[in-house]
Amino acid sequence: MTTTEALRELLPEGRVFDDPDVLAAHSRDRATFCPAGTPAALVRARSTEDVSAVLRWANEHGVAVVPQGARSGLSGAGNALDGCVLLSLEKMDAIIGIDPEEQVAVVQPGVINGALAAAVAERGLFYPPDPGSRSISTIGGNVSTNAGGMCCVKYGVTGDFVRGLEVVLADGRVMRTGRRTAKGVAGYDLTRLMVGAEGTLGVVTEVTLSLRPASAQPLTAVAFFPELADSARTVSGFLAEGHRPSVLEFMDASSVKAVQQIADLGFPEGMAAMLLVQSDLGDAAPAELAAFEKVATAMGAAEVVVSDSVAEGEMLMQARRLVGDAHEKLGKALLIDDVCVPRRRLEEMVTGLKRVEAEHRVQVLCAGHAGDGNMHPVVAFDESDADETARAHQAFDAIMALGLELGGTITGEHGVGQLKRDWLGRELDEAGLSTSHAIKRALDPNDILNPGRVLPEAS
Amino acid sequence: MTTTEALRELLPEGRVFDDPDVLAAHSRDRATFCPAGTPAALVRARSTEDVSAVLRWANEHGVAVVPQGARSGLSGAGNALDGCVLLSLEKMDAIIGIDPEEQVAVVQPGVINGALAAAVAERGLFYPPDPGSRSISTIGGNVSTNAGGMCCVKYGVTGDFVRGLEVVLADGRVMRTGRRTAKGVAGYDLTRLMVGAEGTLGVVTEVTLSLRPASAQPLTAVAFFPELADSARTVSGFLAEGHRPSVLEFMDASSVKAVQQIADLGFPEGMAAMLLVQSDLGDAAPAELAAFEKVATAMGAAEVVVSDSVAEGEMLMQARRLVGDAHEKLGKALLIDDVCVPRRRLEEMVTGLKRVEAEHRVQVLCAGHAGDGNMHPVVAFDESDADETARAHQAFDAIMALGLELGGTITGEHGVGQLKRDWLGRELDEAGLSTSHAIKRALDPNDILNPGRVLPEAS
Structure with missing residues (x-):
């Protein structure tokens, strides 16, 4: 029985797709130069039960599952793996509730960030995290990458607004984490463990978010x-x-x-x-x-x-x-970086980019969330020129090396995904890497949840 | 070789104590009615290396280690276990640095909360988390319980201010988590996993904290x-x-x-x-x-x-x-609770306490962080009266049951420790409990780090 056949047996009608064009259209997020494999099937989940059924089956059969939101990610965490099930949460897009008195929203993962922000604004409330992708990206994706944005300098990142989650574990069991209350310290912080894990530890099927009162017009x-x-x-x-x-x-x-x-x-x-x-x-x-x-x-x-x-x-x-958009209109291939440095090292960061540009003979443009020290240098290059392409990749790496050298991190808000997993091995120490691997093994012993993403190969 | 002898061989002079009076004085935190065992030794660590040596030895020999700060906790997480090593971090009390430009402080775990708050205030900065114990409790303890306080309603809890940690793992390896930058999403959030884990997943030996600019006088x-x-x-x-x-x-x-x-x-x-x-x-x-x-x-x-x-x-x-202090001056035994409920359920909470009081015929006093829905009902009773004592414990349980019933949590800021570990099994679902146990086994396979605290017995 093929993967498609097996999933069709398990799931209600209209959930499983294997048309090659559909699969191809869902095989990549927006990361450039990240390899993508050929998926076996696409499941458009419409309920927690759908997600649970897919994971239970995949876990039993050792089939990789790649969770996807709007595929607006920039690190390749949403790219297909050969033979995988693409598990799209886009259709789970209900705003379950907005509670103005409690200043809380409960949403499904497929809700678009901008749609939520608009809906809470109508109730006099404010959901601050505003990634550049906010008009297209989903809350589930934002949670899975711990997305930032422009408001973070004052209000914090996505994770700071997540009170609790419903998560489907690798074996299909459903787990509720966190709380509905303003505070709570009952047990390990499983909520924060899932935030930013890029779908490698569980699949988020519901999110309880803190809101703020509306701020004054800026x-x-x-x-x-x-x-x-x-x-x-x-x-x-x-x-x-x-x-x-x-x-x-x-x-x-x-x-x-x-x-x-x-x-x-x-x-x-x-x-x-x-x-x-x-x-x-x-x-x-x-x-x-x-x-x-x-x-x-x-x-x-x-x-x-x-x-x-x-x-x-x-x-x-x-x-x-x-x-x-303006960078894209340059008509060149782009490698988008996401280093974050202590603010006082920003000067060295931006001047260092000029050195990288000169040394590797590629254009490096830069914009970013300066107040957080989070810069998005972009290497623009001619993809038809093999030598320039090689130099572009070297420049991309040099930017991360510079970020680490200045006491920073390789990723302030875009995530590690596939693009930077080897670099994560340079940022974390041996104990941090082995602890991360131990957690991954504990939560996903058959390595079916977005395998090969985030963590570098275990040594 | 006794535990004391073994530790004295490993550690520099002046670190290991086994005088029975000293041990007795260090055998309890401030939780009432939590059993405490008889420790084998007390180690006053003065460096990360000391902590590392103790854990490496304990892990090899299967000896339980109970980390301690100021022992001001209210859940028994700092109480001695029979034959354990009490690992005090109190002497690691240096403020390593305060960086006004970056608005960051780096401290050892034994720094007193109030001392840090005063030191950063002198530099025009503000460290908001202000647990009631702030004049005596340590930052390490605050991190380990994810302590709250009165400022949390506006500014958040301890965990919201922790950027990164140095943690000694169960096997003695030293791990750096998190970042020095304002943002960062490189890998799993090991920082937040350690925050609130009450010393069951690692021992915190250094903390990097976010600060804020000073607020106006209120x-x-x-x-x-x-x-x-x-x-x-x-x-x-x-x-x-x-x-x-x-x-x-x-x-x-x-x-x-x-x-x-x-x-x-x-x-x-x-x-x-x-x-x-x-x-x-x-x-x-x-x-x-x-x-x-x-x-x-x-x-x-x-x-x-x-x-x-x-x-x-x-x-x-x-x-x-x-x-x-006023509650203590009543001259009665006290059981201090820490339920947190959605704010709109506060009315039912405070009126429900009156029912608990009437039903169990014990006095229930209450104060708390109302803005967070975090209440500290206190059951006051005559300890010499066995029947009243039994009713007091029933009332204490009834308060937690009421909190859960109102959509709340059994602990808003004091932690689970020993006092509420069975109750944690009622708050978390089966998947959450087994995931927590899996993480504990992955990080502490020999179960030496504060064993039996936080998590209930595995089923």
């Missing part, structure tokens, strides 16, 4: 710097004064230029970097932005624009949000 | 309610309006009365409950307290006092902080 300022290092020093200098902006983003000259080509925002010419800051402090927002202006000017900004209009601020934010 | 209000239920409804009603007070505490009539007996604060007579709220919003604090006054009055408060003086506010906070 005001926005942008600063332009002739010198790259000055922009980095402004970030650490401003935050060290004790300010907590709701957004603090960085764009280098190449990124600003790329954005200007798809939306002319009239930004000044000849600048090396731009910072974008928002304050959602309401009446106190102008003072926070004035403090930013003061620091930026002292550090060497050539121009600082403080907007007193929410609409104009939204337009400036749009410039930042367009960076991904 | 202003304070108190409200007095003739009806218990009205105080609970005020809590959920006020928070549902979107306010984020920095403190929102509850005291019942018996607790207020007990406090008045050690410090007469001139509180009105005949009230059923008191709420205490603080706002640290600076210029916006008076408006937040006015909103509280409005809700409290609408809900039936007989008197609301809004203080415009920081000093007077500190005096009112003192009343709340004295509750523990």
Whole structure:
């Protein structure tokens, strides 16, 4: 019996797909240059019972299962493996409940981040985690990568908002973790163990999220710097004064230029970097932005624009949000990195990228969540040129090496997946790696849950 | 060779103690009615190497190790086991560094919470977690229980501030978890797995903590309610309006009365409950307290006092902080509970306590972190009366059952330890329990790390 036949016996009608075109369309997330195999079947789960049935069967038969949300991930954790079952959670997309009094939402994993944010906003609430993919990515995917975004500098990452989960374990059993209450310390933190595990320890089928009261509409300022290092020093200098902006983003000259080509925002010419800051402090927002202006000017900004209009601020934010599209429009192949460094090392990070660019003779663009020290350097290269492609991969690696050297991490929010699993072996120490492997073996002894992702080969 | 002799061979001089009086003095934390065994030795570790040597030896010889901080815990996780090594981290009490620019502190586990809070305040920073024990409890203990406190309603619990750890594993290997950066998702969240594990998965030897900029000095209000239920409804009603007070505490009539007996604060007579709220919003604090006054009055408060003086506010906070001492001064034995419920169920919680009191004919006092739904009901009873003692234990159990029934947890911040391990089996489902046991076996296969704590017997 084939995998498809076996799954069709187990599951209600309309769940199992094996049309080659459908499978091919579901075989990759958005990571570039990550190998993808040929899946045996795609299951579109519609209930926890569906997920449970698939895992129980896969565990008994030693078949790999790759959980998928919107396949918007950037690390290859959603890519197919040869002969695997692709387990899509996209159709489990119900917002089960929003509780304004308790400030909690309960959702299925396939809910789109932006849809949830909009639904809670209608109730006067705020779900802060806002990955760049928010209009397409799912909460389940956000949980599985512990996704970040622009609001994290003030409000924290996805994991900070996850109170509890329903998770299907490798053998198909259903586990509830965490709590519905504001606090709780009953037993090991299985919730946080699942957050960011990229589907290698269990499949998330329900998420209980903390919400916040709505914040005030933010005001926005942008600063332009002739010198790259000055922009980095402004970030650490401003935050060290004790300010907590709701957004603090960085764009280098190449990124600003790329954005200007798809939306002319009239930004000044000849600048090396731009910072974008928002304050959602309401009446106190102008003072926070004035403090930013003061620091930026002292550090060497050539121009600082403080907007007193929410609409104009939204337009400036749009410039930042367009960076991904703008990079893609360059018509080159892209390798997107995700290093995060201590803020005071940002200066060395951004200037170091220039060295990487020169040394490996490939273009390196950079934008990122400067307030968190989380940068997304992008190596752009001509894929038809084998030598340039090789140099691009070297540059990509050099960026991670630089991040580690500066006391940082290889991934601030995109996850390890397949793309960086060997690099995880360089970031963790031997005890951390072997503990991680021990946990994986304990929870998934037959190694069916997204095998080969996150953890490097055991030594 | 005895345990003491073996350890003295392994460790530098002045580390190993076996004087029976010293051992007896270190055999218990502050949990009442938790059995404690007779330890073989006490080790006062002074370095990670000391901890590593003890665990390596204990793991080889199958000797139980009970890690201890200040022994201020309330769940018996620090109590001696027969023949165990008590491993005290109290002498590892260095603040290794405070980095104002990066807003990070690195500390050894024996640092007292209040000492750290004071040290970072001197640098213009804020370490929010403030358990009631803060003047005596250690950061290592706070991490191991994921301790809370009064500031948590706005700022979160200990775990929310832990970026990374150095942990000695059961076999003596040293592991670094987490990151120094604001964000990071490289691999499984081993940091959070250790937080709240009460020394059953590893021994924490260094902690990297996030700090915040200092907040404004808070202003304070108190409200007095003739009806218990009205105080609970005020809590959920006020928070549902979107306010984020920095403190929102509850005291019942018996607790207020007990406090008045050690410090007469001139509180009105005949009230059923008191709420205490603080706002640290600076210029916006008076408006937040006015909103509280409005809700409290609408809900039936007989008197609301809004203080415009920081000093007077500190005096009112003192009343709340004295509750523990005041309860002890009643001259009765106390069983301290720690249930946490969804905020809208607080009304049922506090009125339910009155039923428990009547049904089991023991006094039940209550104070707690109302804004988090985290209540500390205290059963006070005459220990010389066997029948009353039995009823007190029944009441203690009835309170946890009530918490679970209301959708809550058996422990909001004190931990499971020995006191509530059987109850953990009622809170977690079968899959959660077996997953927790699998993790414990994977990380501590010889079961030497605080064995028998947290997890109930495997079924």
